[in-house]
Amino acid sequence: MGTQRIPAAQGVYNLQDYDKTRQTFDWQEAEKHFSWAETGQVNMAYEAIDRHAETFRKNKVALYYRDESRKETYTFEEMKELSNKAGNVLKTYGGVNKGDRVFIFMPRSPELYFSILGAIKLGAIVGPLFEAFMEGAVKDRLEDSEAKVLVTTPDLVHRVPVDELPALKAIFLVGENIEETGPFINFNKKMKEADKHLEIEWVDREDGLILHYTSGSTGRPKGVLHVHNAMIQHYQTARWVLDLQEDDIYWCTADPGWVTGTSYGIFGPWLTGTSNVITGGRFKPENWYQAIEDYGVTVWYSAPTAFRMLMGAGDELVEKYDLSSLRHILSVGEPLNPEVIRWGMKVFGKRIHDTWWMTETGAIVVANYPCMEIKPGSMGKAIPGVEVAIVDDRGNILPPNRMGNLAIKKGWPAMMREIWKNPQKYDSYFLPGGWYVSGDSAFMDEEGYVWFQGRIDDVIMTSGERVGPFEVESKLLEHPAVAEAGVIGKPDPVRGEIIKAFVALMEDYEPSEELKEDIRQFVKTGLAAHAAPREIEFRDKLPKTRSGKIMRRVLKSWELGLPAGDLSTMED
Numbered sequence: 001m002g003t004q005r006i007p008a009a010q011g012v013y014n015l016q017d018y019d020k021t022r023q024t025f026d027w028q029e030a031e032k033h034f035s036w037a038e039t040g041q042v043n044m045a046y047e048a049i050d051r052h053a054e055t056f057r058k059n060k061v062a063l064y065y066r067d068e069s070r071k072e073t074y075t076f077e078e079m080k081e082l083s084n085k086a087g088n089v090l091k092t093y094g095g096v097n098k099g100d101r102v103f104i105f106m107p108r109s110p111e112l113y114f115s116i117l118g119a120i121k122l123g124a125i126v127g128p129l130f131e132a133f134m135e136g137a138v139k140d141r142l143e144d145s146e147a148k149v150l151v152t153t154p155d156l157v158h159r160v161p162v163d164e165l166p167a168l169k170a171i172f173l174v175g176e177n178i179e180e181t182g183p184f185i186n187f188n189k190k191m192k193e194a195d196k197h198l199e200i201e202w203v204d205r206e207d208g209l210i211l212h213y214t215s216g217s218t219g220r221p222k223g224v225l226h227v228h229n230a231m232i233q234h235y236q237t238a239r240w241v242l243d244l245q246e247d248d249i250y251w252c253t254a255d256p257g258w259v260t261g262t263s264y265g266i267f268g269p270w271l272t273g274t275s276n277v278i279t280g281g282r283f284k285p286e287n288w289y290q291a292i293e294d295y296g297v298t299v300w301y302s303a304p305t306a307f308r309m310l311m312g313a314g315d316e317l318v319e320k321y322d323l324s325s326l327r328h329i330l331s332v333g334e335p336l337n338p339e340v341i342r343w344g345m346k347v348f349g350k351r352i353h354d355t356w357w358m359t360e361t362g363a364i365v366v367a368n369y370p371c372m373e374i375k376p377g378s379m380g381k382a383i384p385g386v387e388v389a390i391v392d393d394r395g396n397i398l399p400p401n402r403m404g405n406l407a408i409k410k411g412w413p414a415m416m417r418e419i420w421k422n423p424q425k426y427d428s429y430f431l432p433g434g435w436y437v438s439g440d441s442a443f444m445d446e447e448g449y450v451w452f453q454g455r456i457d458d459v460i461m462t463s464g465e466r467v468g469p470f471e472v473e474s475k476l477l478e479h480p481a482v483a484e485a486g487v488i489g490k491p492d493p494v495r496g497e498i499i500k501a502f503v504a505l506m507e508d509y510e511p512s513e514e515l516k517e518d519i520r521q522f523v524k525t526g527l528a529a530h531a532a533p534r535e536i537e538f539r540d541k542l543p544k545t546r547s548g549k550i551m552r553r554v555l556k557s558w559e560l561g562l563p564a565g566d567l568s569t570m571e572d
């Protein structure tokens with residue numbers, strides 16, 4: 001532990017002296033970039049796009065977009081006009097007002113970004129949904145948030161149970177040959193006719209911005225609400241951690257259905273006026289390297305599963321591409337194995353910088369900075385201006401090298417402000433002393449480096465995506481053959497974890513491979529492909545507490561062949 005170190009990178013960085021900045025930095029320094037310093041009001045979309053269109057960045061490329069069928073670029077001026085148009089379309093035909101929830105459910109495309117920005121310009125709260133969600137997952141989220149407007153595509157709209165969503169008033173369809181009946185509106189057609197001028201809704205910094213649904217170990221997915229104030233941390237971490245500078249070409253590989261794809265796929269890069277690459281389509285190592293070469297990507301933010309898949313595709317493949325533009329590489333979402341860092345040094349000649357944060361934190365909280373030594377296996381140090389500690393279950397700070405709860409002192413700028421319609425849940429995250437408890441266990445060494453140890457709860461991280469076992473179990477129980485179900489994360493060398501389900505069958509059903517496949521498909525089509533268990537094991541009975549709760553801890557010990565620990569609460 002901590003013996004191996006990779007020296008600081010050579011170069012001129014936005015953050016040159018971590019220790020000094022940590023001592024002197026004040027968030028007011030970041031605030032002065034934004035309009036509230038002058039007017040007391042603000043709007044994220046204005047700060048990310050329009051502000052630059054009024055400066056020397058007017059004709060700078062804001063968005064490089066490509067997928068299998070499209071390749072387009074948009075300047076900041078064009079992004080301003082197109083997001084204004086989208087705002088006008090949403091307002092005129094969807095009646096969108098400040099505070100309304102506007103959900104966006106579609107694959108990546110320029111229209112997805114125009115819609116998000118347009119909705120934000122109206123003061124609406126945006127809810128991005130990953131395109132892989134199936135009907136059950138879509139319904140849960142639209143229902144809980146009482147979304148008023150949805151932007152989706154003709155391919156996906158059949159997963160939206162329109163009749164069961166009374167709050168949903170308008171559905172914009174992005175695509176060709178759309179019939180405008182009932183609540184359905186042709187988005188592209190209306191965009192062509194729309195005015196490129198829009199009256200921005202100036203909001204308070206504490207007004208709602210974005211609602212990301214995410215999973216915990218119990219209960220349905222919960223809506224994590226972020227507010228416009230988050231921008232100062234998005235901005236500042238984009239400078240310090242992503243190290244974005246004027247001439248950078250930046251590529252974040254995450255989808256905006258997940259928090260990384262908004263905080264650092266939209267807000268961070270555009271708040272700093274950076275040219276942003278966005279690619280659609282599926283992951284393919286060749287396409288990824290080609291994108292870096294074609295666009296001359298300089299700063300690249302991705303995830304351990306992706307790096308491990310690239311690693312698996314072989315070093316010879318890397319050599320076929322000119323990746324010399326890369327100057328800074330970062331990772332988030334799961335533990336970054338030291339082996340991957342070593343591979344990065346070998347094939348890219350660059351360090352991969354781990355970063356830690358979560359949906360609830362809204363922005364990066366712990367990171368490795370170019371100016372700092374990397375200790376492979378460690379996630380780095382707390383960002384200046386935010387206090388991170390390892391605390392026990394009562395909120396007492398633990399000494400160095402002691403494992404405990406990775407916690408953050410309440411009040412960092414991008415902190416979630418609400419769990420949608422669930423104040424008790426929100427309060428349950430905080431310990432005495434104002435510590436937000438992340439659900440991760442970790443320790444901190446004498447130098448302040450944080451070392452991730454695992455999740456304390458049963459949340460599964462598979463291919464960097466966060467899946468709540470409860471949601472999968474609930475879906476499994478809807479299958480006619482399933483009597484009981486318990487779901488765990490099983491360690492996997494590429495995906496971090498895979499989803500494994502233990503299932504007890506109803507009396508009339510016999511275990512078989514066909515039945516496993518049928519159950520898997522049932523979850524896949526009802527919830528989402530990434531939530532479907534890759535492995536299913538049938539058991540006569542599952543371990544339960546006396547109150548009937550499935551003991552996932554025991555399932556995990558079965559799987560790993562480890563002792564199950566305290567079984568005193570287990571039923572006979």
Ligand code: PRX
Pocket residue numbers: 214259260331332333334335336354355356357358359360379438439440452454455461464465466
């Ligand atoms: O367990 C931690 C893991 O991802 C969780 C948060 O997931 P989500 O809200 O989906 O956000 C992911 C990206 C912001 C955390 O509680 N996690 C995130 N970053 C790391 C990590 N685990 C290990 N190392 C990391 N760098």
